[in-house]
Amino acid sequence: MxxxxxxxxxxxxxxxxxxxxxxxxxxxxxxxxxxxxxxxxxxxxxxxxxxxxxxxxxxxxxxxxxxxxxxxxxxxxxxxxxxxxxxxxxxxxxxxxxxxxxxxxxxxxxxxxxxxxxxxxxxxxxxxxxxxxxxxxxxxxxxxxxxxxxxxxxxxxxxxxxxxxxxxxxxxxxxxxxxxxxxEMKALVTEKDRLLDQKKVLAEELQHRVRNNLQLIYGMLTKQLDDTADEAGQRGLRAIARRVFTLAKVYENLLGTEMTHATDFGAYVKSLCVNLSEIQDGDIDGIDLVCSSESFLLELDMVTALGIIVAELVTNSYDHAFADRTGAIAVTVVRDAQALDRGRLTIWDNGAGFVEQPGSKRHGVGLVRRLVEQIDGDIHLTVDNGARWIVDFPIPAASSQHLDEYQAS
CATH class of the missing domain: 3.30.450.40 (GAF domain)
Incomplete structure (x- = not known):
């Protein structure tokens, strides 16, 4: 036992x-x-x-x-x-x-x-x-x-x-x-962060250089305007200078952000409108330019095209809509309430109206139509107590995703 x-x-x-x-x-x-x-x-x-x-x-x-x-x-x-x-x-x-x-x-x-x-x-x-x-x-x-x-x-x-x-x-x-x-994952993340930081520095440097070069070209064009007596030559140089200016504003708007392939189109349009009045010739003190815009994060190609469209149509209103040099111009950008993958750009003035004549020498309007076609958009003109240009354009899904990430950061 x-x-x-x-x-x-x-x-x-x-x-x-x-x-x-x-x-x-x-x-x-x-x-x-x-x-x-x-x-x-x-x-x-x-x-x-x-x-x-x-x-x-x-x-x-x-x-x-x-x-x-x-x-x-x-x-x-x-x-x-x-x-x-x-x-x-x-x-x-x-x-x-x-x-x-x-x-x-x-x-x-x-x-x-x-x-x-x-x-x-x-x-x-x-x-x-x-x-x-x-x-x-x-x-x-x-x-x-x-x-x-x-x-x-x-x-x-x-x-x-x-x-x-x-x-x-x-x-x-x-x-x-x-x-x-x-x-190993931490090492990969560290390397990824290093490469992203390097890419950011290089992208910002590139943006600085492009912007500065465009501003230099713009300065050279405006100086050439002073040395050009021919009215047609001045008109052509002014149009080129205006388009160079809009490209410079694209890169200026990119600086200070971490995005290198897209930017907030709403913020860009507001910035562009502030400066558009400053590059106009003649007496424009009696013409008011106002701008309102929702936020759209768009790819650079589309931002550039839409920026040139805004610059061309606003300048067209400044140049031709107001015989007495008084009036108002409004630029608005909104997301389509019925189709969130579509945006609408409206440029309106209360001037004399606009009729596009066959064989017109207004090359800016022809450029606008080509740019609208390039971005798969539609453009409509309404003449009633002034001129109203409406440009409908797509907002790619990738841009909406980029906007969410941009706002979250």
Whole structure:
């Protein structure tokens, strides 16, 4: 009865040891600490002075003592055994089955490393640390310097313990892989940010250069106007200068933003209108120009085309709509309430009205119609107490997405 009670208590202690180690292994991320604790708990569970965990090294085809309990210095992380049947742990590893040696003195088939004799090892039990769908990690071994007769209960304890240890090893490997992946992703993100910053700097530099060059060309054209007496020549130079000016305003509006391929058309139109009155000739003090616009983030090609359209039609009103040099011009940009993928640009004046004559020399109006066709838009003119130009144009889905990102930033 006493023996039965002692056996039951031993089994309960061993079960508690496995459960306690499992809890520890889940909390601890350092695999070496987990292996060392495993060796200690196994030794305590079977009441032996020595225990070790051996890791298989495929390149060397050996088993390295990765962690241990009770050994003198120079064993853990130093001693290796051949992964073959010349050692107890090698036999367990290659067969995949537990290996029991109750008395090494009687088993002359082993070629044991010197540390066995140095520690007086007589009895050993080895079980394989299996990892699902992978090569075994290695071997868990307990060692005793007193001859013992180990039974199936001891094997079951070590096998159960080795299974828990295998899961801890697999979890550590997954964690290491995850950390490596995260490290690589962080490096990629850092590199991406560096390239984006570099791209931003280069794009801003390009925008500065383009804007400055366009402004230089505009200055040269306006100077040439002063040296040109011919009225037709002045008119042509003024039209070219006006178009160069609208392009310069596109790049000026881009500066200070992180967008290099699109810009807020509403903000651009407002900025353009402020400056359009400043580049007009003659007495325009009696002509009011007002502008209102919703936000549209459009690709640069469309912004450029629409900007030139605004400049041409507004200038046309300044030049031809007001014989007495008094009146009003209004520019509005709105999103179509019925079709959000469409925008509407309206340019209105309360002047004399406009009738486009066949063979007209007003090249600006012809340019406007070509630009509207280029952006897949439609243009309509209504003459009633002035002139009202209506340009309907598409707002690409990509532009709407860019606008959401732009506003969120």
């Amino acid at each position: 006493a023996d039965d009670a002692a056996r039951v208590n031993k089994l309960l202690r061993q079960q508690a040891a496995i459960a306690g180690f499992g809890s520890y292994a889940l909390r601890e991320n350092d695999l070496h600490k987990v292996l060392t604790e495993a060796a200690r708990v196994c030794a305590a569970g079977l009441d032996v002075p020595f225990s070790k965990v051996c890791r298989y090294r495929a390149d060397e085809n050996d088993l390295l003592v990765e962690a241990g309990f009770g050994w003198r210095p120079g064993v853990v992380s130093k001693v290796v055994s051949r992964a073959d049947d010349s050692t107890p742990q090698g036999r367990a590893f290659i067969t995949g089955e537990p290996s029991i040696c109750n008395d090494l003195r009687e088993d002359t088939g082993f070629e044991l490393p010197a540390f066995y004799a140095e520690h007086g090892i007589i009895s050993t039990v080895d079980v394989v640390i299996h990892i699902k769908d992978k090569q075994p990690y290695g071997v868990l071994e307990i060692d005793n310097n007193v001859q013992q007769d180990y039974d199936q209960h001891d094997i079951n304890f070590l096998t159960g313990f080795a299974n828990v240890l295998a899961e801890a090893v697999a979890t550590s490997a997954r964690l290491e892989l995850l950390q490596t992946t995260i490290g």
